[in-house]
Amino acid sequence: MTVQIKTIDLEPRRQTFGHVARRLGGDKPASRYQEATFDLQPTDHFHYRPLWEPQFNIYDPRKTEVVMRDWYALLDPRQYYYGAYNIARANMNQAVERNFTFVEERDLFARADDGLKAKLVAGLLPVRHLHWGANMNMTEICQRGYGTAVTAPSIFSAGDHLGMAQIVSRIGLVIDRHTGTSLDTAKAAWMNAPEWQGVRQLIEDTLVERDWFQLFVAQALGVNAVLLDLVYACTEAAFGPVTIPVAMLTEFMADWAAEEGKWSDHVIKVVAAESAENAALVSAWARYWIDRAEAAGVALSGLLTGEGAAAVTAASAARARAARLGLTL
């Protein structure tokens, strides 16, 4: 048996907006994602050139070397618009809160002796600065990129990196019992410890990259796929007795990496598939940034696991991934 409430049906005159209907090939019902994404960025009749970059329009496809006939080919497989994104992150964050409470109530870091605590501070906590650099890169891609399909998820990704930097910071606060001393020590390591300098140099080099799609590739395949995967995958080898609390408190990062990867893989794949020229450019960028990340990761891997192999493993995985996306490395 079904219960049916009778409602008044009014015949709509149209299903969606004109620009969305043209994308869908006709006047059809459109999803919230589609209405919130298609053609939102202006493309024509800009009134003035930027004072700070007069060679370009405010939004200009020439800010990257890759060329797309249609930048809205880069739709987000997760179909995130603001509401869907925030609700998804709020849900993920509930688990974060539960895990922090769990770890703190049971004092799970008590098992770490001073040496292991120092290793957590020197080996794990500085990654919050890497997330912060990543946040700047994704914000840059949002402001500099072309087409809402790729720029909107980029500001979401920027928010994610800030959020993860703050989760790592909170881990430090748990370890130092909310005094903040661990974060100061970790920052000193980020600035001066030899094991972190390759990573810091790499991220600083991305901060001055003005081709936004190269930056996207560097971030997705270099920083995320090699360096962040390396740090978060080494947990067991690096922090043995406290593997479980560390894994719990970085669960967000694992879930995020899988989800973000689904999106960034799709973007790179579609851009590379557009033309032989794009494929060559993206392949060269991927090769360069994966190699750089591997080189930077060796010392870090040594700090975490005592040997460089983890960096090589992460870089190999990134290369295999790039190959699956149609790149030639």
Place this chain on the structure above:
Amino acid sequence: MTPKKLGLKQRYALMTRGLDWETTYQPMDKVFPYDRFEGIKIKDWSAWEDPFRLTMDAYWKFQGEKERKLYAVLDAFAQNNGQTGISDARYTNVLKLFLTGVSPLEYQAHRGFAFAGRHLRGVGPRVAAQMQSLDELRHVQTQIHTISHYNKYFDGLSEFRHMHDRVWYLSVPKSFFDDARTAGPFEYMIAIGFAFEYVLTNLLFVPFMSGAAYNGDMSTVTFGFSAQSDESRHMTLGIEVIKFLLEQDADNLPIVQRWVDKWFWRGHRVLGLVAMMMDYMLPKKVMSWKEAWEIYFTEAGGSLFTDLARYGLKVPKYADVATADAEHISHQNWATFYQYTHAAAFHTWMPDRAHMDWLSEKYPNTFDKYYRPRFEMWAEMEKQGQRFYNNSLPQLCQVCQIPMVYTEPGDPTKIAFRCSQVEGETYHFCSDGCKDIFDAEPQKYVQAWMPVQQIFQGNCGGASIPDVLAWYRLNAGADNMDYVGSPDEKLWNDWHAAAARAAG
């Protein structure tokens, strides 16, 4: 001795500012290439006071919760055909103006705050600007989702994206935001963060949302309530930016004053569209534009500038002219759209007697003397089948891009004309305010994409009005012309006839 536990403020500082570092492998000037050329001097970024302390986890939690509630209301509104319960179908013209004119600005703000959120050298303002970038994306997307349901039934909404970049009067808000987006990061923060979000938001956002509340538009007013806490965050950022710039170096004052003057005047011109909406387009009126101006600019703005006087900042130049304009601007704008109704993507009408009486009461100094006789004449001409259309193309102000319809300060019977020469060309302005803006940066404003000139140059689909309307994707006979006789009116009457039949 064990170090003390952190206070909330210190904890927030560690979670945000503590993340940033001075780069050494790349020079900071290359990492932040755009924050020097405007001449603003910042001695100490760490003196920045965070206007709100929101970590991402809290942001996701609050915003996710608000989105759940908002979309539940939007779904219920659609399911129950809430559009049939508004005060009158004339009200939807307010939504048309909003979606074509304002929502695309939210998008521009989203990208503009991403620019500031990447390129301001101080980490505190960078984080705050990033959150505002996220919020502005929220606003454009939720506005589209809110109005999407109306688009299914009413005309004039469907091509808002296409129109915003082309239609003559929409170049007024578009050029306003393009101007801010092409300025440096500090001017952008003053233009949008301070002048727009702080000084003028109560005259833009609030009138639209109050109008929705008064006219039974449950979905838009729910959006408004939902966005309110975002807007107050944006306001606190705007005020913090201006105080910070003024505190950092005395040399910043003349630069900031010039921006405040410029953006106040530019904002005032854009708000003329809101003035017309409040006085003429809302079937149930909230208050007159003049009243809104008195409350939100003269009083609230007055105390704001009294507060800022300790930094040497003065009330924006021409604030007195703008206040005098509040007696006229809505009438002059509505008269313009009435004459050009064939080229506008919303419906117009002459106010009926009760509405004119309301205007007489609200504008005792001006309405009966200058505007009522004209409107009564046009209403009479309509009755006799001689509805007045202006078939010429208007001259536009080179800065605000509004047709040159405004009158001289102190003489409402004389159109104001100003001009400047640049490299042998003459450029025209509607006011001293717009002329000053041009004269300060002529090389910027000579670039403007002027809709009327573009039509004459053959860049807008052709030489005739139907050609241009087709190029606008304006569905002639449905989107434009008077409300009476429109498909919107017919649909509304059909719904109400059906409801009356059902009620017996």
